[in-house]
Every structure is written in structure tokens, then in C-alpha cells.
Amino acid sequence: MLDVAKVDEALKLLASKKRYRFNAYQVAYLSGNEDVNLVYQYLLTREPYVLTRSFEVLCPNDHSTATYSKIEDIPHKWIECRYCTEEFVPDLDRIYIVFDFTPSYLNSISQEKDEKKSFHPVLI
């Protein structure tokens, strides 16, 4: 079973540390969930309000050279790595799936912080 509360906590932690781009492995590690695939499936359910997903294409030398918001947009032709200039055809098995927070989620996180700051308990 996936500990969803811990995953949500990990997401909040990432957002508060301004780590706006991350993958399922990092979230699995941070939340102490060992099953990366389950974490990934859960992250998908947080689209499109909390997270957006994008696809990073890796060159043969493991450079993340281009990012696409849809998997269908990845070209089936030779492209050149912008780091090592090697030419290659993107391979669907060599893609990083990364997540970003949506602006509205980040807004709600920073508002939560402000509310905590301005909260002065009155002790009687």
C-alpha cells in the first residue's frame, strides 16, 4: 500500500525548498515509499492541478537535451544533442519523466506559509 500522506508531505517539502522539477524516484525516496511505480501512478493522479508532467529526451551520453510536454511530440528523427552535439534518434526507453508544480499549487503553499507567520496565538 502506498502511504499517500507521506507522498503529499514530500511534495510540500519539495515545493517549500523550491525544488520545482523532480521525478518519481526522488519522491519515492523522500517519502520512504519503496515502490517507485506506485508513487508514479499516484503522481499522475495529481495532474493537472498540482503537477504537470514533461518528457526529457536523453542523448546516448545521458544528457537531458530536450523537454516535451507530450510524449507524442517527441520527434522520430535525428536530433542533435545540445551538449555533446551527438546526433541520435530519441528512444522511448531513454526518456526521463519529470514533474513540475503548477503555479496555483505553489501559490497555495506560499499562502499557507504566510498564514502560519501571521498567526499569533493568544494565551490566556
Ligand SMILES: [Zn+2]
Ligand atoms: Zn549529449
